[in-house]
Amino acid sequence: MATRTTVRRRCVRQWNTRKQMREERIAAGRGFATGKLVDPETLVDFLEAVLRPGDRVCIEGDNQKQADVLARGLAAMDPARIHDLHMVQSGVVLPEHLDLFDSGIAKRLDFSYSGPQSARIAKMLFGGKIELGAIHTYLELFARYFVDLTPQVALIAAVSADRHGNLYTGPNTEDTPTVVEATSFGSGLVIAQVGEIVDTLPRVDIPGDQVHFVLDAGRPFYVEPLFTRDPVAMTETQILTAMMAIKGLYQPYGVRRLNHGIGFNTAAIELLLPTYGEKLGLKGKICTHWALNPHPTLIPAIEAGWVEQVHCFGSEVGMEDYLAARPDIFFTGPDGSLRSNRAFSQTAGLYACDMFIGSTLQIDLAGHSSTITANRIAGFGGAPNMGSDARGRRHPSEPWLQAGAEADPDTAAPLRRGRKLVVQIGETFGEGNAPLFVEKLGALELAEKLDLDLAPIMVYADDTTHIVTEEGIANLLLCRSADEREQAIRGVAGFTEIGRGRDRAMVERLRARKIIQRPEDLGIDPLDANRNMLAARSIKDLMLASGGLYRPPSRFRNW
Amino acid sequence: MATRTTVRRRCVRQWNTRKQMREERIAAGRGFATGKLVDPETLVDFLEAVLRPGDRVCIEGDNQKQADVLARGLAAMDPARIHDLHMVQSGVVLPEHLDLFDSGIAKRLDFSYSGPQSARIAKMLFGGKIELGAIHTYLELFARYFVDLTPQVALIAAVSADRHGNLYTGPNTEDTPTVVEATSFGSGLVIAQVGEIVDTLPRVDIPGDQVHFVLDAGRPFYVEPLFTRDPVAMTETQILTAMMAIKGLYQPYGVRRLNHGIGFNTAAIELLLPTYGEKLGLKGKICTHWALNPHPTLIPAIEAGWVEQVHCFGSEVGMEDYLAARPDIFFTGPDGSLRSNRAFSQTAGLYACDMFIGSTLQIDLAGHSSTITANRIAGFGGAPNMGSDARGRRHPSEPWLQAGAEADPDTAAPLRRGRKLVVQIGETFGEGNAPLFVEKLGALELAEKLDLDLAPIMVYADDTTHIVTEEGIANLLLCRSADEREQAIRGVAGFTEIGRGRDRAMVERLRARKIIQRPEDLGIDPLDANRNMLAARSIKDLMLASGGLYRPPSRFRNW
Structure with a gap:
């Protein structure tokens, strides 16, 4: 009885909508890429093609490394096309992270750290420009990436990539494996900004089959020397x-x-x-x-x-x-x-x-x-x-x-x-x-x-x-x-x-x-x-x- | 002054003893392997060659998957050659896990779970056959792998490997990425038992550059269906x-x-x-x-x-x-x-x-x-x-x-x-x-x-x-x-x-x-x-x- 009902239901319910949505995003992104490699000239068009209004998006960045070029690309999108994003991110650190909310591209925020933006983020919260999910401690936010805040799109940063999309994150590996694991195995899309494309990586920090697009930013990601005390x-x-x-x-x-x-x-x-x-x-x-x-x-x-x-x-x-x-x-x-x-x-x-x-x-x-x-x-x-x-x-x-x-x-x-x-x-x-x-x-x-x-x-x-x-x-x-x-x-x-x-x-x-x-x-x-x-x-x-x-x-x- | 002293000291102190030890283990293991591939006939000799008395060793196994062939190999070693190991492991589940202590190959134990061996482990603790570090919860034991219980050798289990040592762990990925990360980046040796060697993996769960030796066990690792309730x-x-x-x-x-x-x-x-x-x-x-x-x-x-x-x-x-x-x-x-x-x-x-x-x-x-x-x-x-x-x-x-x-x-x-x-x-x-x-x-x-x-x-x-x-x-x-x-x-x-x-x-x-x-x-x-x-x-x-x-x-x- 219960069994028969569920068998009937299964005929109508589709169980791979997330993967299908990812396939659609990949297909849309391919118009701006050669293989996995995104054409830097078309970054904003590319992002507008793969994102959807209301997406839950993780932009990598903590108190140290930043996917800064991707953050700039996000902020340059047309809010008429992409809006109401739910940003989930370790750090709100770059001005672009908050510009997103000013322009209406993003609406809701779950985060951990906002050192250099602490005054502006306060003002925007008072002004109602940001709908606050919660302020977390890092590990707690990571935990939610696997439960109720799994990103649909992750924008991450690495030192270099090879032609298969394998990534070398070098000394600043930081949050990358966690963000990629939650997003990629959660049927989301992973886009990496890298400093260069190489034939052979010094080591593989992220296997290429977890990465869908790579942007050659032509320079290293931004890093803040936060732990240096003179x-x-x-x-x-x-x-x-x-x-x-x-x-x-x-x-x-x-x-x-x-x-x-x-x-x-x-x-x-x-x-x-x-x-x-x-x-x-x-x-x-x-x-x-x-x-x-x-x-x-x-x-x-x-x-x-x-x-x-x-x-x-x-x-x-x-x-x-x-x-x-x-x-x-x-x-x-x-x-x-x-x-x-x-x-x-x-x-x-x-x-x-x-x-x-x-x-x-x-x-x-x-x-x-x-x-x-x-x-x-x-x-x-x-x-x-x-x-x-x-x-x-x-x-x-x-x-x-x-x-x-x-x-x-x-x-x-x-x-x-x-x-x-x-x-x-x-x-x-x-x-x-x-x-x-x-x-x-x-x-x-x-x-x-x-x-x-x-x-x-x-x-x-x-x-x-x-x-x-x-x-x-x-x-x-x-x-x-x-x-x-x-x-x-x-x-x-x-x-x-x-x-x-x-x-x-x-x-x-x-x-x-x-x-x-x-x-x-x-x-x-x-x-x-x-x-x-x-x-x-x-x-x-x-x-x-x-x-x-x-x-x-x-x-x-x-x- | 302080500066001058430390400069002098640096001339005498060597800072890569762990990596050097790993190189020595790899060189010793190569006698029983073709590239990374260990000859299954010589598994016990191989293990005796790469291990040292007193090593801190992690054998993979929790309440589900088990590196069972490697566990059997460990237990078959000659205690006159390899003894007093400090075992750090999620699960004490297979008889071989405790045989190691009976024979004196292992001496000290830090673990999390011992369901099926709970009666025998109790007897051995009462009998003084096991020197108990502590009983942990899983995540706590993993935490210590990065602080004061970093393994010198990890023996892990995967579904398959390719010729570069990339591993596919399939649905039972479980503890593998954590154990490998702590051991391999901690300058320890990683040995994987796999069910088969293939040309192309279905996906890469562990990059090959983190894996030093692979044993083709010729059959899947053991898994316990612990979560099935009739x-x-x-x-x-x-x-x-x-x-x-x-x-x-x-x-x-x-x-x-x-x-x-x-x-x-x-x-x-x-x-x-x-x-x-x-x-x-x-x-x-x-x-x-x-x-x-x-x-x-x-x-x-x-x-x-x-x-x-x-x-x-x-x-x-x-x-x-x-x-x-x-x-x-x-x-x-x-x-x-x-x-x-x-x-x-x-x-x-x-x-x-x-x-x-x-x-x-x-x-x-x-x-x-x-x-x-x-x-x-x-x-x-x-x-x-x-x-x-x-x-x-x-x-x-x-x-x-x-x-x-x-x-x-x-x-x-x-x-x-x-x-x-x-x-x-x-x-x-x-x-x-x-x-x-x-x-x-x-x-x-x-x-x-x-x-x-x-x-x-x-x-x-x-x-x-x-x-x-x-x-x-x-x-x-x-x-x-x-x-x-x-x-x-x-x-x-x-x-x-x-x-x-x-x-x-x-x-x-x-x-x-x-x-x-x-x-x-x-x-x-x-x-x-x-x-x-x-x-x-x-x-x-x-x-x-x-x-x-x-x-x-x-x-x-x-x-």
Whole structure:
């Protein structure tokens, strides 16, 4: 009966509409291509031929590499022909990404990161120019590519292609395999922009049978050197917080597997390992295995033998030759160059790291933190994924068990889970003298203004385990009430209004219980925090430390 | 100074020892191979030539596909030559996987799943024959492949290879891309067993430059049809719990994106969608997007138009032609056949699903559950990953927000996170009349016996949101104390000792608050739960529903 009904239905239902639609797109695109090779002169016509109004489109681009030529092509389309696209993309980074919404070519947006466009994207959201799906963390957006946000068309970027459409993505492999897998096996169309067409690829990152069209852009895709921090700009306060983190967190927990955020505070930690860390006898005991982009500031620690292995989300401009010369440390291909992979590195950051430490813009009294202000929506990137407790984790490690025991001393050990160390580090007053600690997050004001279901919180209070400022380390794991938590936060908030609002007696009690630790409690003299402690004090030092293998982008060169 | 020191050091330190070691292994293996093609007659000699004592080795195999010929080859090695291997692998499934430890070829083990070997592995752990690293959930183990458990040698399985070593993994792609990426780019050696060598592959799943040796096994790799549930064996109690789940959970939360466990209870839900679900008017409102293996019991729902998309961890024996004929629903390649991918499907289950529902063996009074008894260590597989709240998630959905609001009605909405629905479903007395509810989990006894840091809990109490038995649904989200939680659990535990130990008055109060819902509270008459409601009542029905495309393995055929 049920069976008979369904047999009858099957006669009328077609089950390959997606593949058929792809075939139609391919046929339409062929008018502007020779084989898979799109004629660059007709790029816009080609895109108008293969796209349909309302398509779900992924344009590749994250905080590093960008399919910039394809983005420009998209933005040049005629909105009368192609409109109302649903863009799903890691990064909203190029002006063209937002031009699409201004012109009406695109309508709806699901994304992760929007650093350089954070002010404009906020304005367009307020103005109703963009219909917001959601702001995701990278791995979460990738997950949805396989469930309810599978792209119908993906526009990706590679270094080179051969005549079969096999792609070489080189060191900046990043999101490409994930985007291609979801789109191509999901019966969608994959279009790649490449820097050149070659006879033989240095290695095959994407098999050609997953790629439908290739555009020879005649030049490399755009890459942003987002992870380069010039040691020249490091302040003594940042060096002090770095010393406190090493002695107050890395050492007592014995953190070996970790991820660092993008800021100067954590770059300072990297530069202190071969100096201050060495003095503390921590070599081999901390910071051996990383999920991390190839930060130039990690070079001195690598050269001094601190680092055993690094898996990278992406690459970093100028680090290519250095990475190729250090295959014992980095994942490299048969061509010798780095193979990065954002999906796997995020997975590593989620499940195989014991610590995430990063800077933020605002922290509230509960310990929620955010990089979003009421007028800037920078997105999340990878931080929420790495800066959250991985509750599916089932393997123990010492730092993880120790953090778990601090949070929950009463549960019997075998039923007590560990905790990932999630640390926020920063100065009490940040850029432009803005206080790090606030009564109400800008993210919350934004949620009210845009009537969002969720405020865009970067790291939630219940995932945050420690806050480090120049005034001290607050260990939130040891707090036993919301009150204690608030005072622990106020107690490291310095001369900000939040800091001045502390209950002094309670803060002293928290200090006695080591919930707050001052520099002097850690045996650190703030006067010792000076730039001489940095293993490299300039980009040139980093270049020299690499034996000339690191080639800094020109904007970082002053010699 | 720091710079000068490191320059000096760099002169003595070699940075390509791993690649050099791989070159040595390749050179040694070439004596038993023509190009990349290993002579099958000399497999054991070949393995002894490329392996080294103490190597970290990944043998591919999960709950489905197995690199069985390579496993047999490994087990036949001379332990005097190759010993003390550290095995890292998704599944300990074949006898040979454990023979390695009996003979001393292997010493240490990190794994995820050990279904069919659960009794023997327990014995060997008690006997000290295996040094246990940890038991992981799949995605967590994959994460460690990129951080601190990168394999030096991977032994994988594919359908076919061409003469360049390009691999076709077909519908059972599963773990292969992940294992190969970690090993090959991590400077390790990749050896593939294939069913045949062909001139042209149907599609390229793994580029040949990532594969170092290929063994023509002359026959397909072994696959276990683990996800086939014969409707003949479904009980009326299972049908009742399935009805309760649909009406009491799927409908009120509006669950569209989900994962089902492996048992009969959830298979019954799949078979009730086109009948009971249709009657409730739920088509298009629930169960549209899945992270799921291709369960044969999902065929009637797919044929009736319930399902929009399914992403698969692996394939299922006999489902190949059906999957190839339904590309609108399943992810398929240019060859037309399924492309599964365990890493991405687990990521989808973690971050893009609103519900995980599965069966378990034991639930305790707090709500912890486990499939491990004191004498059987079945491992975890994927359940802890999918059955845990994804705290890095930042996109809202209605089911997720509703569950979050139930758990925490007091926090202001924009700062309140949602919750993943994590549901345990089962009969109060399970197989062999063993009670589902226990005072103390076998997993806890095991942890004490083996002195483990962590009891192997499948799903922790604080991640579990609902428990469904034939007596009722307990909504743990609405419980406001540990006491209420315990009584909610006792209140659906039927005539088990735990159930009989309930506080009757409190249970009635919980029922009044809808924390416990009985079948009659849901408007379900247990007498309606009969086998006529199943959209298919036998494997033959499933085959017929598929229009003959599903070809059940012979062990499931009785016609």
